[in-house]
Amino acid sequence: MKRYTSIMIWALLVAIAISGIVTVTSRGPELVLKSYPQSEQFQNRLNDIYEELGRTILNPIDLEEAEGKLTVTPSEIEEYKTHYGSLADQINNIKMQYEDRIKKAESDATVKQAIIDERDKKIKDIQKNFEDDAYVEKKILSEKKRQLGRLVHNYERNKAMMEIPLSYELKPVGGGEPHNNWNVNGSVGYERNFTSQKGYLKITGMDASSNDINYYGETREDRDSSVGVTLSSDDLQAIDQPTVMYEGTVAVPSSAFKKGGVLYEEAKRYQSKKIILVMSGILGIAALIALFTVWKFKWTWFIDLPFTKWYDLFRIDLKVGVFLILLLNLMDYARNVSFMAGGDYAFSIRDAVFKFVIGAVIIACLTFQIGNAKTRYQQQGIFEKDLQDSYTMQLVASARDVFLNRSIAIQTFILLIGFFLAGVGFAGAAVAGVLFVIYVFCVLFIGLPILFIYMRRMGYLNRIFKATEDMAAGRLNSDIKVIGHSPFAKHAVNLNNLREGVEQSVSSQAKSERLKTELITNVSHDLRTPLTSIITYTDLLKNPNLSDEVRAQYVDVLDRKSQRLKTLIEDLFEVSKMSSGTMELYKQRVDLTQLVQQAIGEHAEKMADIPLDFRVSVPEEPMPAVLDGQRWWRMLDNLIGNALKYSLPGTRVFVTLREVGGMAELVVKNITAYELNENVDELYERFKRGDASRHTDGSGLGLAIAQSIVDMHGGTMAIDVDGDLFKVTVRVPLV
Structure with a gap:
């Protein structure tokens, strides 16, 4: 609470200081250095009187001469005749106006006849208007003379309303009749001489451009008879009086400024204002001294106020908007705080206190905003964050997002402009009938087609939303219908592509789950089979009554099953290392021709035992490549071993090595002993065998290792299967 008191006292002192400075600087020189007769307000009063003198006395209008200058144009005659419509329309209107009056007067023949005569007189007058232009011209001139007379009468009336008793002795500079109205008895309160050195009195006549015709005292009949007739600009120019320069003296007696005089109260208020001005200046100086001595400003007053955290939640552009509004109000306060603003000499203590309090609140709020910004934005990154979170930046980002699709952006703006113009058109149609016709045309041929297109697009968008909801719910059985080439249609195409991708993903996931289950089953089977044999024969060897020959057979079985188990485990570790990318390669220059021949030679004995007829075709010249020889040998061994295990006995196996487009191509083809019903891609999976019953000794890892x-x-x-023909094609870059 103590801080609030300090803030308000400081702000009030600032408001009082501003008031004093503005008051003294804006009106001080005029009030302090000039008396009331020298003031701007009194001079303005005199200027008004000079104008009235010019129109009525010094430079009046000669009514008879002015009437002779009035003219009537053909367009005015035509306007007068057709002001109330065509001849038929006017006659019909007159008959309708008198019809009820004639019916009501049926009981009195005299009154009825008088009404009929009055009606017929008006009809004849209307008919004559259309028959005789000279007749119409005479009527228009008569109306213009009446209006001109009314104008001169108004000038005379304004002269009578002048309150200041002005005395004058004036004569035209260029010669002419002097004007003398010097009636000062006693001292002079105001006097001014007009000479060539001090300047002449400029007297103007009627200002034609103002066309200031007022109809004081006119009857309704007078205004109705005008039928749209007015003094035209040509008429006013013709009767305009030239400017005349006068020299001489004007004066106002001192009695007008004394008690009981017409200017006494105004002069008294002016004098009181001088006192108020001095007081305001003293208060302003005292407030400034207090601000620099007793009540010095402290930033700590405005830091961590109870509402600071709430204010910090405002966006920065909202804060700037509030700041600008407060700043404009402070400028308005500074402009209007002078007690003399606008020439108003009235003073009210209540109004002054109210202004000071309002000004103090504005100043306190502005200072709090400045202090809050100074404290907050000294922290690193806060200003950038507030700027990024502002409504303005969000609007810019939204506008940028709208233009991500230019077609939608343009259509949106056209729609908004259309709604705006529709509102403007409706307002215009309510005012003018012609605009209503144009508005109806635009609605029928522009608005309704646009509305139809908009409704159709929105309906299509809703169908897209519904289809998207179905996709989210897992219903992927139907495509979204693509209509046209709009952005919505492109979006529908994208959603259809997404649906296909989701379907493929679901299918792939189901396939992955199936292969995972088969992998677990196959691994369990392949590991359990040798392990079961090892356990069984180990138990048999525990029998002490076994002969040496039987024991040797059991040991041989154990050795083979142990090697089988070892091979399975080593292959599994190896393919895992390859899949994870942790296996290192030691590449060197290798002759692929020699490597293939050696691999075939390693399996020559098995080829003869099965038997299989291997047809090998390799180039005679070396085929160099940069490879890890050991790993590439393992790949060749797996492919040839795969052919030995799964080829139909007595068939041919073709092994071909050749160069194709800078690549070494190795092709292994054989006739399978087992029917391959599975997807070819599944043969790459680990523990997947062509022998689904798993009667062979393969681990099911050969092709997976070769692929890695x-x-x-x-x-x-690549693997190709055509019936029982199994074909593997390997390509690797040559040196």
């Missing part, structure tokens, strides 16, 4: 080795060398591997 080829991928690590930047090559490609």
Whole structure:
């Protein structure tokens, strides 16, 4: 509470200081250095009197001469005749106006006849208007003379309303009749001489451009008879009086400024204002001294006020808007705070206190905003964050988002402009009938088609929303109908593509789950089979009554099953390392021709035992490539071993190595002993065998390992199945 008191006292002192400075600087020189007769307000009063003198006495209008200058144009005659419509329309209107009056007068024949005569007289007058232009011209001239006379009468009336008793002795500079109205008895309160050195009195006549015709005292009949007739600009120019320069003296007696005089109260208020001005200046100086001595400003008053956290929640552009509004109000306060603003000499203590309090509140709020900004934005990054979170930046971002699709942006703006113009057109149609016709045309041929297109687009958008909801719910059985080439249609195409992608993803996920289940089953089976044999034969060896020959057979079985289990585990670790990318390659220059021949030679004995007829086709010249020889040997061994295990006995196996487009191409083809019903891609999966019953000794990792080795060398591997023909194609870059 103590801080609030300090803030308000400081703000009040600032408001009083501003008031004193503005009051003294704006009206001080005029009030302090000039008496009331020298004041601007009194001079303005005199200027008004000079104008009235010019119109009525010094430079009046010669009514008879002015009437002779009035003219009537053909357009005025035509306007007069057709002001109330065509001849038929006017006659019909007159008959309708008198019809009820004639019916009501049926009981009195005299009154009825008088009404009929009056009606017929008006009809004849209307008919004569259309028959005789000279007759119309005479009527228009008569009306213009009446209006001119009314204008001169108004000038005379204004002269009579002048309150200041002005005395004068004036004569035209260029010669002419002097004007003398010097009736000062006693001392002079105001006097001014007009000479060539001090300046002449400029007297103007009627100002034609103002066309200031007032109809004081006119009857309704007078105004109705005008029928749209007015003094035209040509008439006013013709009767305009030239400007005349006068020299001489004007004076106002001192009695007019004394008690009982017409200017006494005004002069008294002016004198009181001088006192108020001095007091305001003293208060302003005292407030300034207090601000620099007793009540010095402290920023701490405005830091961490109870509402500071609430104010910090405002966006920065909202704060700037409030600041600008307060600043404009402070400027308005500074402009109007002078007790003499606008020439108003009235003073009210209550109004002054109210102004000071309002000014103090504005100043306190502005100072709080400045202090809050100074404290807040000294922190690193706060200003940038507030700027980014502002409504203005959000509006800019929204506008930018609207123009992400230019077509939608343009259509949106056209729609908004259309609604705006529709509102303007409706307002215009309510005012003018012609605009109503144009408005109806625009509604029928522009508004309704646009509305139809808009409704159709919105309906299509709603269908897209419904289809999107179905997709989100997992219902992927139907496409969204694509209509036209609008952005909505493009969006529908994208959603259809997304639906297809989701379907493929779901199918792929189901396939992955199935393969995972098969992998677990196959791994369990392949590991359990040798392990079961090892456990079984180990238990048999525990029998002490076994002969040496039987024991040797059991040991041989254990050895084979142990090697089988070891191979499975080593293959599994190896393919896992390849898949994770942790296996290192030691690449060097290798002759692929020699490597293929050696791999075939390693399996020559098995080829003869099965038997299989291997047809090998390799180039005679070396085919160099940069490879990890050991890993590439393992890939070849797996492919040839795969052919040995799954080829139909007695068939041929073709192994071909050749160069194709800078790539080494290895092709292995064989006739399978087992029917391949699965998807070809699944043969790459680990523990997947062509022998679904798993009667062979394969681990199911051969092709998976071969695929990983080829991928690590930047090559490609493809499998093709055509009935029982199984074909593997490997390509790797040559040196």
